Structure formats: C-alpha cells, structure tokens
Amino acid sequence: MLGIYLQASCIVSLFFSIIISILWWFTEPVLIFLHQTHDISKEAALYLRYLIPGIFAYGLLQNILRFLQMQSVVLPLVGLSLVPLLLHCGLTYVLVYCTTLGYKGAALATSLTFWLAVIMLFIYVNFAKRFEDTWKGLSKESFSYVFTNLKLALPSAAMVVLSTGHLRSWCCWLASCQILKAQLLSLQFAIAYMFTYGLGAATSTRVSNELGAGNTNKAKQAMGVSLKLIIVLASLVLLALGFGHDIWAGFFSGNPSIIKAYASMTILLCISIFFDSIQGILSGVCRGSGWQHLAMYINLGTFYMIGMPIACLLAFKFHFYAKGLWIGVVCGLIAQSSLLFLITKLHQWEALEVSPNNRADF
Incomplete structure (x- = not known):
C-alpha cells in the first residue's frame, strides 16, 4: 500500500506543480500589477520560466524522499544525492559562463539537476530488492487515493504558505x-x-x-x-x-x-x-x-x-x-x-x- 500512496501523492504534487507553473509563467504582469519596475519584472519572469520544468521534478522528488525515509533508507539516499549535487555545481558554471544563457543558466541547471535526482531515485526504487514488498510498480489503483491525499495536502500547503x-x-x-x-x-x-x-x-x-x-x-x-x-x-x-x-x-x-x-x-x-x-x-x-x-x-x-x-x-x-x-x-x-x-x-x-x-x- 505504501507504493500506492506514493503514486497518489505524486499525482497531487503534479496538480500543484501545474498551478505554480501557471503563476510563474505570468510572473511579469503580476509583478507589474504590484508596481514592480518593468525591467525587473521581465528578468524575474525569464528566470522563473526556466525553473518551471524543475518544479514538477521537485514535487516528485519530495514524495520519493518521504517514501525512502519512511522505510529508514538513509545511506543510499545520501549517496544518490551526491551525484546530482556535484553535477549541479559543474553544470551551473558551464551554463552561466560558457553559454549565452547567463543567469538563466542557473535556473535551467537547477531544473536539470532535479530531474536527474528523480530519475536516479526512481531507478533505485524500481530495481532494489529491499522495496519488493512496498513498491509493486505503477498502478491505476493510486487514483482512488488522490482525494484522500488532497485532503491532507491542501491544509499542509496552506500551513507552509x-x-x-x-x-x-x-x-x-x-x-x-x-x-x-x-x-x-x-x-x-x-x-x-x-x-x-x-x-x-x-x-x-x-x-x-x-x-x-x-x-x-x-x-x-x-x-x-x-x-x-x-x-x-x-x-x-x-x-x-x-x-x-x-x-x-x-x-x-x-x-x-x-x-x-x-x-x-x-x-x-x-x-x-x-x-x-x-x-x-x-x-x-x-x-x-x-x-x-x-x-x-x-x-x-x-x-x-x-x-x-x-x-x-x-x-x-x-x-x-x-x-x-x-x-x-x-x-x-x-x-x-x-x-x-x-x-x-x-x-x-x-x-x-x-x-x-x-x-x-x-
């Protein structure tokens, strides 16, 4: 059942990610409406648009991390986190200083790093024998638990905000x-x-x-x-x-x-x-x-x-x-x-x- 709840939580995370992505995409008019200068609004909007792919990966990543933590998986989690971290440092430098992206390269590097972390952890969960009893693969049954997770997610999101x-x-x-x-x-x-x-x-x-x-x-x-x-x-x-x-x-x-x-x-x-x-x-x-x-x-x-x-x-x-x-x-x-x-x-x-x-x- 733990794997089913993980999938349901990921679906809820994707729902929130879509909402945040829409808000980030229209950051420029929102900031201008709040009396921010046009130049700053434009640059901030560009930066956030390059972060939009990363917000989807971030939501999935947080759910996988909780899935592993609930089973006391710590050392493999640390090891699999070091690779994206090291890659992020090098990738950020290359995209910022060796391409025409400039500061937007930092946002793109963050998005790519989040997706790399998600892919690595998903492969680990999918093939590690220690998760045979908690992860049975993707299942349609998870959709029946979306509303249950949403009831917890909404007050949790409001609490954090x-x-x-x-x-x-x-x-x-x-x-x-x-x-x-x-x-x-x-x-x-x-x-x-x-x-x-x-x-x-x-x-x-x-x-x-x-x-x-x-x-x-x-x-x-x-x-x-x-x-x-x-x-x-x-x-x-x-x-x-x-x-x-x-x-x-x-x-x-x-x-x-x-x-x-x-x-x-x-x-x-x-x-x-x-x-x-x-x-x-x-x-x-x-x-x-x-x-x-x-x-x-x-x-x-x-x-x-x-x-x-x-x-x-x-x-x-x-x-x-x-x-x-x-x-x-x-x-x-x-x-x-x-x-x-x-x-x-x-x-x-x-x-x-x-x-x-x-x-x-x-």
Whole structure:
C-alpha cells in the first residue's frame, strides 16, 4: 500500500506543480500589477520560466524522499544525492559562463539537476530488492487515493504558505539594508533554516510512522528528541554568531560601518533563528500527526494578526523602521512557537488507523 500512496501523492504534487507553473509563467504582469519596475519584472519572469520544468521534478522528488525515509533508507539516499549535487555545481558554471544563457543558466541547471535526482531515485526504487514488498510498480489503483491525499495536502500547503509570512517582513527588511549586510544575514539565516528543515522533515516522518504503528508514546519521544537536538544545534549556531559576529562580517566587508550595523542586528538574528528552529520541529510534528488544519490557523493568527500589526506599528508609527519590522517578525515567531508547543502538549495523540477498505483514516 505504501507504493500506492506514493503514486497518489505524486499525482497531487503534479496538480500543484501545474498551478505554480501557471503563476510563474505570468510572473511579469503580476509583478507589474504590484508596481514592480518593468525591467525587473521581465528578468524575474525569464528566470522563473526556466525553473518551471524543475518544479514538477521537485514535487516528485519530495514524495520519493518521504517514501525512502519512511522505510529508514538513509545511506543510499545520501549517496544518490551526491551525484546530482556535484553535477549541479559543474553544470551551473558551464551554463552561466560558457553559454549565452547567463543567469538563466542557473535556473535551467537547477531544473536539470532535479530531474536527474528523480530519475536516479526512481531507478533505485524500481530495481532494489529491499522495496519488493512496498513498491509493486505503477498502478491505476493510486487514483482512488488522490482525494484522500488532497485532503491532507491542501491544509499542509496552506500551513507552509502561512508559516512563511515572516519572510515577507524579512524581505522588506533586506530591501532597506546595505547589500553586503543583507547577503551576510540572509546567508546565515538560510544555513540555520536548512538544519531545521531537514530535522523537521525527519521528525514528521518518524512521528507519522510511530502513530501509524499505534505507538503514541514513541511518537512523543521522537518529538522530544528532535526538540532537544535542534536546541543543541541552534545553540551552537547562536554561539558562533554571538561571539564571532565581527569575524563573519569581516568575510564580506572591512567597512566599519557595515560591521557595526551587522553587530546591532545580531541579537534579533539569534532570536529569530532560535524560535524558527523550534517552530520548524513542531510544524513537522503537526504534519506527521495530521494536525495541519490547526497549524494553519495558528500561522494565520500569529503572523497576520500579531506579527504584522506589531511590525507595522513599530516600523512606521514609532519610526524603528527595519528593526521594527524585524521585532514584529520575532513576536510572530514567539507566538507561533508557543501555540504550536501547547497543541503538541495538550492535544490528544491518537494512532492513525486504517479503515476496512484500506483507506487511511486521518
């Protein structure tokens, strides 16, 4: 049945990919409608159009990764990921610098790399003997489970979209910074986010596995272990940022004003990374437990009813500007993490049962 659910999830992913592709194809008129300049709108649209093939591969890739993770396939997954990574670096350089594509070559290289990863993993799943019991090949039966997957996918997508509300304020703040300082802060935030994203995905898979097996206590234990691990990782990152902010800034610029400005923002960056790490794990728990609708309401309320009003009030009413926007983001993150934690502590953990007709009852 696991292979059937994989195919159904892939069908749902293709549906969302089509919607995103249409939006990306018409990026230029959308950006112009939002009062972006014509030149920037045109270049952004060209870049996204070269990424459209990759969005289809990305959706399939994420489903195959979850299929492998649910069966504790780790080392082969790492090995099969190194080849596309190495190829991506070389292919990007060739397409950007050795062809007339320019920056569009980077988007094309990303699309090609995603498809290579999908093809390699599909071949591995199709021919590896360890998947004989979980993968029986393509089946028409998967179409009967599309609606079941769609009911989970819609609130999950809404939860993720709404959880990125703080990124809008983040982008507004970046637009008001010097380029070098913005590059440095966004790079460090992205590195910390990748730790959270990876561990959150693993937590979601482990929690869903344990609940599917009826082990609610082990699911709670998995959440506790993940929270402790992410706190340790986040603490290491925060120590590196807090005590080495001048060193980090020195890698990008020797301008004393930029180094000083970066140092003044370090405390906000550290708070953002810490609470974003916590909410990343708790969001993974919600996905694995089937509580996406609750997380969606929390994300909607914390960022658009708490974070954004505070950000606008501090930035424009009290003239804190960039710092005011970021303080609003921090307030939204704190509220989000706190409510997600309360849900995981107070909500009743139930096993994911399977009904007599073999449909998962979420």
